[in-house]
Amino acid sequence: xxxxxxxxxxxxxxxxxxxxxxxxxxxxxxxxxxxxxxxxxxxxxxxxxxxxxxxxxxxxxxxxxxxxxxxxxxxxxxxxxxxxxxxxxxxxxxxxxxxxxxxxxxxxxxxxxxxxxxxxxxxxxxxxxxxxxxxxxxxxxxxxxxxxxxxxxxxxx
Numbered sequence: 001x002x003x004x005x006x007x008x009x010x011x012x013x014x015x016x017x018x019x020x021x022x023x024x025x026x027x028x029x030x031x032x033x034x035x036x037x038x039x040x041x042x043x044x045x046x047x048x049x050x051x052x053x054x055x056x057x058x059x060x061x062x063x064x065x066x067x068x069x070x071x072x073x074x075x076x077x078x079x080x081x082x083x084x085x086x087x088x089x090x091x092x093x094x095x096x097x098x099x100x101x102x103x104x105x106x107x108x109x110x111x112x113x114x115x116x117x118x119x120x121x122x123x124x125x126x127x128x129x130x131x132x133x134x135x136x137x138x139x140x141x142x143x144x145x146x147x148x149x150x151x152x153x154x155x156x157x
Contacts, residue, residue: 001139004073010035012106013079020126028139034065049119
């Protein structure tokens with residue numbers, strides 16, 4: 001099953017979601033991430049805390065959703081509120097779209113331990129949601145069956 005995670009700048013939450021999903025998905029889930037207005041760089045703390053949890057960061061980079069015009073996902077999941085309100089590119093057609101609404105740990109100003117806690121909490125949430133998707137067998141679902149399962153796990157928009 002192919003999942004496209006979208007966040008406006010594709011530098012933190014969508015990157016974290018892509019990495020965690022690919023790590024936990026064990027080949028059953030293929031995740032990519034993109035932004036409507038990509039920043040062009042991954043937030044360095046995203047990479048630091050993924051590596052700290054032994055999650056692969058190979059190939060992670062900030063990119064536009066336009067770069068996936070020829071890669072059609074089975075589901076699109078937005079992870080920031082501003083991206084949830086944006087119109088998706090026409091090439092996504094009737095691909096089911098859902099919203100996870102994760103807090104942005106990169107916006108926190110605090111001590112190193114507070115930053116670590118914020119990033120790790122976000123990674124924990126993503127890991128939990130991906131585990132729920134795997135338990136629900138989303139990799140074997142298509143069409144309305146997929147929509148129903150994901151509807152139970154995330155808020156559709």
